[in-house]
Amino acid sequence: MNKQILFLGTAVLLVLSVFSSREAHAYPEFVRHGYFSCTSCHASPAGGGTLTPYGRSFAAEKLSTWIYKDEEQPLHGAVGVVPEWLMFGGNFRQIQTYVDAAPMREGRWIPMQRDVDACVKVGAAWGCATGGQLPASVAGGKGEPRYGLRKAFARLDVGENLVLRTGRFAPRYGLMIANHTSPVRRGLGFDAGRETDQVEATFVSELIEATAYRDLGRVLRMTGDTRDTEDQFDQAFGFTAATLIGTMSRAGVSYRREAKDVGAQHIAGAFTAIGVSETTFVLAEVDQKATVVKDPAAGTPSIARSAASHMRFGHEPVRGVVPYLLHEVDFKDLRDGRTRKDTYGFGLQWFPRPHFEVDSFVGHVLSRQDFSYATAGYLLVHYYL
Amino acid sequence: MSFKNLATSLATVLALAAPASLAQATDWTVKSDASTVGFLAVGKPGFLKIRGEGAKLAGSASIVDGKLTGTFEVGLADLKTGIDMRDEHMKEKYLEVGKHPKALLVVDPLAVASGEGEYEFGGKLTVKGVEKPVSGKLNLDLGSDKATGSAEFTIKLSDYPIGVPSHLGVSVAETVDVKVTFVAAPR
Numbered sequence: 001m002n003k004q005i006l007f008l009g010t011a012v013l014l015v016l017s018v019f020s021s022r023e024a025h026a027y028p029e030f031v032r033h034g035y036f037s038c039t040s041c042h043a044s045p046a047g048g049g050t051l052t053p054y055g056r057s058f059a060a061e062k063l064s065t066w067i068y069k070d071e072e073q074p075l076h077g078a079v080g081v082v083p084e085w086l087m088f089g090g091n092f093r094q095i096q097t098y099v100d101a102a103p104m105r106e107g108r109w110i111p112m113q114r115d116v117d118a119c120v121k122v123g124a125a126w127g128c129a130t131g132g133q134l135p136a137s138v139a140g141g142k143g144e145p146r147y148g149l150r151k152a153f154a155r156l157d158v159g160e161n162l163v164l165r166t167g168r169f170a171p172r173y174g175l176m177i178a179n180h181t182s183p184v185r186r187g188l189g190f191d192a193g194r195e196t197d198q199v200e201a202t203f204v205s206e207l208i209e210a211t212a213y214r215d216l217g218r219v220l221r222m223t224g225d226t227r228d229t230e231d232q233f234d235q236a237f238g239f240t241a242a243t244l245i246g247t248m249s250r251a252g253v254s255y256r257r258e259a260k261d262v263g264a265q266h267i268a269g270a271f272t273a274i275g276v277s278e279t280t281f282v283l284a285e286v287d288q289k290a291t292v293v294k295d296p297a298a299g300t301p302s303i304a305r306s307a308a309s310h311m312r313f314g315h316e317p318v319r320g321v322v323p324y325l326l327h328e329v330d331f332k333d334l335r336d337g338r339t340r341k342d343t344y345g346f347g348l349q350w351f352p353r354p355h356f357e358v359d360s361f362v363g364h365v366l367s368r369q370d371f372s373y374a375t376a377g378y379l380l381v382h383y384y385l
Numbered sequence: 386m387s388f389k390n391l392a393t394s395l396a397t398v399l400a401l402a403a404p405a406s407l408a409q410a411t412d413w414t415v416k417s418d419a420s421t422v423g424f425l426a427v428g429k430p431g432f433l434k435i436r437g438e439g440a441k442l443a444g445s446a447s448i449v450d451g452k453l454t455g456t457f458e459v460g461l462a463d464l465k466t467g468i469d470m471r472d473e474h475m476k477e478k479y480l481e482v483g484k485h486p487k488a489l490l491v492v493d494p495l496a497v498a499s500g501e502g503e504y505e506f507g508g509k510l511t512v513k514g515v516e517k518p519v520s521g522k523l524n525l526d527l528g529s530d531k532a533t534g535s536a537e538f539t540i541k542l543s544d545y546p547i548g549v550p551s552h553l554g555v556s557v558a559e560t561v562d563v564k565v566t567f568v569a570a571p572r
Contacts, residue, residue, distance in 0.1 A: 033467070034434030040555055041431075054553040061468045084554055160429055206432045247425070247434045 028175045028250075029283055029314060032275025033062055036244045037204045038176075043087060043119040043128050043155065045163045045202040045211065046172040050087050050117045050128055051384075060354040065320035072354035074385060090116035090132070090385035101374035115150060116385065126155035128167075134193065151195050163202040168195050172211045172240050173254045175271045175285045175310070183308035183330035184285045188267050189258075196236075209250075210241040215258075235259055238267075248275025254287075263292040263301060279316040285309065288334075307331040320351040326363065340368040345376075357382040412572040413446045413532055415457065419568035422459050427558040435557065437475075439463045442567060444490075448527075452494040457565075459488040471552045479550045485513045501526045506536070512545040521563075532569040537562065 028047070038047030041055030051059065060072035070077035074088055082088075093113040099106050115132025130151040153167025171194075174184055180192045200213035215236035236259065242252025251272040258265040269287030276282065286309040294301045308331065314324035324347045332339035345363015352358065362377040423438035441463055446455030462482045465472050476482045492508040503524055510519040521538025539562050542549070550557040 034436060035431065036433060037431040039431040040428065040433045052554055054555045057468060057470055057553050061470065157430065163430075204430070204432055206427060247436075 027178060028273040029275075029281040029312075030062075031250050031273045032248050032278055032281045033058075034247055036206075036250055037209050039163060039202075039204060043121075043126060044153075044169065045155075045165060045200075045204075046170070047176050048170075048178070049130060049151070050089055050119045052087060053082070053084050056354070059351070063320055063351045064354050065318065065350070065352050067354055076355065085121045086118075087121070088116070088118035088385070090114075092383045092385075093380065095378055095380045097376070097378045099374055099376045101372075117151075124157040126157075128153055128155065150193075161203055161205055163204065165200045165202070166198065168197050170195050171198060171213060171215055171236070171238060171256065172200070173238060173256055173267070174240070174269055174287065175273065175283060177283065177285075177310065182310055183328050184269075184287055184310045187306070187308040187330050188287055188289055189265075207244050208241070209252075210239065212239040213237065242271075245274075248278070249273065263294045265292070266290045281314050283310065283312040283314075285311075305334040307334055314349075322349040323347070324349065326361070338369050342366045342368075343376075355384050357384070411448045413448070413455075413569040414572045415442055415444045415446075416568045416570055417441055417443050421566045422563070423565075424561050424563045426561045428555045429558060430555070433555070435466050435471075437464050437466045439465045442565060445572070446492070446569065448497065451496055451498065453492065453497045454494050455492045457490045457492070459490070460486060461488060462486055468552075474552050475550060479547050481513065488512045490519070495523070497525060497527060499527050499529075510538075510540065512540075513547065515545050517544045530571060532567075534567060536565045536567070539563070 030041075035041065035058075037045070039045050041052055041058055042048060043050040043052060056072040060067045064072075070081060073080070074082055091113050094109070094111045097106075097108045097110065113133070115130055117128065117130040119126055119128035128151070129149060131149040132147060134146050134148050134150060151167070151169045153165050153169050156164045158164060170190065173188070173190055177185065180186060180190065185191060197216040198213050199216075200211060202209065202211040215238070217235045236256060238254065238256030240252060240254040242250045244250050249272070251270070253270050254268065256267045258267075267287060267289045269285060271285035272282070274282040274284075286307070288305060288307045291304045291306075292301045293304070307329070309327075309329040311327045312324050314322050316322045325344075326347055327342065327344040330341045330343075343363060343365045345361055347359065347361040347363075350358045357380075359380040359382070360378065362375070364373045365376055366373040420442040421438065422440035422442050423436065426435045426437070427433070428435050441460035442457060443460070444455060444457030446453055446457075461480050462476065464476065464480075466475065489511040490508055491511075492506055495504055495506050497504060501524075503522065505520065506523045507518065507520045509516050511517075517540075519538050519540060521536055523534065523536045525532065525534040539560050542557065542559055542561060549559075
């Protein structure tokens with residue numbers, strides 16, 4: 001019974017981690033439309049967050065099943081066309097989850113994200129901020145929701161190829177897929193609420209995009225949450241580099257090193273986004289994390305390794321309707337095969353109109369602990385202001 | 386057989402075996418419904434790829450003594466890039482298809498042979514009333530009753546009164562790669 005409860009709890013966490021809280025990151029599969037870099041559509045070079053006027057136009061005409069003129073504008077065009085130097089929006093997400101790990105079943109309704117974002121652009125300089133409901137890990141764990149400023153950065157475009165950025169934002173790593181609770185996001189320490197103070201430089205050309213950054217450390221924002229205490233680090237640096245392949249695909253590598261008082265953590269991996277055609281794509285990312293812990297008594301440091309992967313195959317038969325197949329692996333300890341969990345299933349993402357996204361999923365979570373599995377599903381509704 | 390008779394016979398055989406295109410003039414007409422014109426441009430910021438397609442190709446070519454010349458028209462009103470508002474700006478504001486509905490390509494005499502071949506061609510391209518030299522690559526499969534192939538060339542937008550096309554903060558880079566695929570039949 002304890003094992004079943006443990007597995008159920010893990011399965012629920014995994015379901016929530018794979019399918020629930022989704023931070024506003026970019027959709028790397030849009031490389032199939034010729035979008036190699038995120039800077040055409042987003043204020044953040046890493047994607048996600050505030051949309052540029054071009055990004056709204058693209059979302060309307062390339063992603064949405066139905067649109068009316070100017071519907072993609074903020075507030076559905078009710079305030080007319082907003083000047084190009086001012087960009088604002090907001091994300092509101094809620095999810096209904098369901099897990100069936102016999103003999104237990106559970107459904108949960110979770111209001112996940114409530115924030116607003118804005119950017120001002122003057123010449124080559126940008127200032128951006130996002131505020132709203134803070135994720136639980138930042139706000140102080142359980143209890144009443146708290147509100148505040150989650151992200152804020154200044155950006156400077158130097159010529160056509162260089163983008164400099166400094167402020168508080170999520171570090172760039174891998175595909176930056178929308179689901180921040182995926183093993184390749186949360187499993188590696190890139191969960192919601194993990195924004196840190198950074199200095200970042202991104203080089204973009206026709207063939208290459210490379211980002212390097214110095215992370216000034218994650219401030220311990222709350223007390224009493226051991227997870228956040230464990231994730232604290234002094235400083236970090238990292239890079240992500242990708243190359244365009246043909247005109248509709250990209251592949252790259254990422255690396256991040258965190259220095260901690262007890263040792264260091266290294267995360268490295270490779271990723272690809274393949275546009276098979278304008279309507280069909282494959283996303284794949286595989287990463288490994290090595291945590292080195294110094295033990296003065298032992299003399300040699302101990303190294304714990306884990307791995308994570310994400311693979312998605314999608315096809316868009318009708319504009320805005322994207323069914324997909326998903327497989328993810330969360331491998332907590334590479335020395336022990338029983339710590340591996342596979343999640344696989346079928347999803348359907350739909351952008352019916354500008355500002356709206358609906359995502360549903362049903363699948364299985366297979367645990368190698370005892371080779372039992374849970375059936376899980378969710379329905380996510382996302383509204384972008 | 387005398388030497389003279391042998392030489393005459395040999396010349397006759399060689400004349401009969403010579404490629405037809407070297408021995409006869411042929412007029413060709415482009416089949417518009419089977420031909421395509423598109424382009425690939427780069428948008429900044431982000432170096433995004435903007436693909437245009439759907440422009441109509443019409444025209445004709447002649448091959449005289451193994452030299453090809455031709456005049457081709459590209460109808461610009463049907464060009465599409467996948468974003469309606471961007472297409473509207475492109476055609477109304479930058480290309481002004483209402484006043485200049487077609488681009489014109491005149492190909493300089495080019496030596497060609499029957500069968501498949503790759504060639505470097507030159508010519509003059511007229512856009513919005515301005516004529517500029519242009520050069521590129523031509524892949525041609527020249528048969529007796531059908532010609533197919535493709536042509537690629539690059540143009541500089543600043544050579545023409547187009548300006549710097551820009552849509553909602555994304556501008557097009559100065560050079561645009563044009564690709565044409567064609568099917569032609571003898572007139």
